Amino acid sequence: MSEKKVSLLEGFKAFLMRGNVIDLAVAVVIGAAFTNIVNAVVKGIINPLVGAFGTQDLDNYSSCLKSPCTTDPKTGQMDGIEILWGSVLSATLSFLITAAVVYFLMVLPMAKYLARRAAMLAAKEGVQETIEVSELEVLKEIRDELVAQRTGGAPREDR
DSSP states (O other), rough: OOOOOOOHHHHHHHHHSSSSHHHHHHHHHHHHHHHHHHHHHHIIIIIHHTTTTTOGGGGOEESEEEEEEEEEEETOOSSEEEEEEHHHHHHHHHHHHHHHIIIIIIIIIHHHHHHHHHHHHHHHHHHHHHHHHHHHHHHHHHHHHHHHHTTTOOOOOOO
């Protein structure tokens, strides 16, 4: 039991110094900034476009399960059960826009780049394989010539 115990601080430092932790932190910060952009697009462009057919804000779209949905001005309590489906629609649009932007601006170009790179590597490997086969053929010819010189006859074809 002579194992050296790693102190808590040393373990934490080793954890923080891993590259993937830093990459993850950068991704979270950029993701948060990107979320603000998407929310601004939804609230500034999408909601007004949808509002051209109804209210100016999707959050105002709602239905009442138990009529009437009225608010008591004295207590502020709602009579009835209100379903706020407009806010769900707004959040769904935000998600779809975010997913589309991530796919078309990040995932798709990276997939195309990786496919091109794999094709280039496969082509290089094919050329390398051809060179190796050619070298093997040349070495066989040299061997056959050496055998022929030693035996004083024609090279044997059985090898």
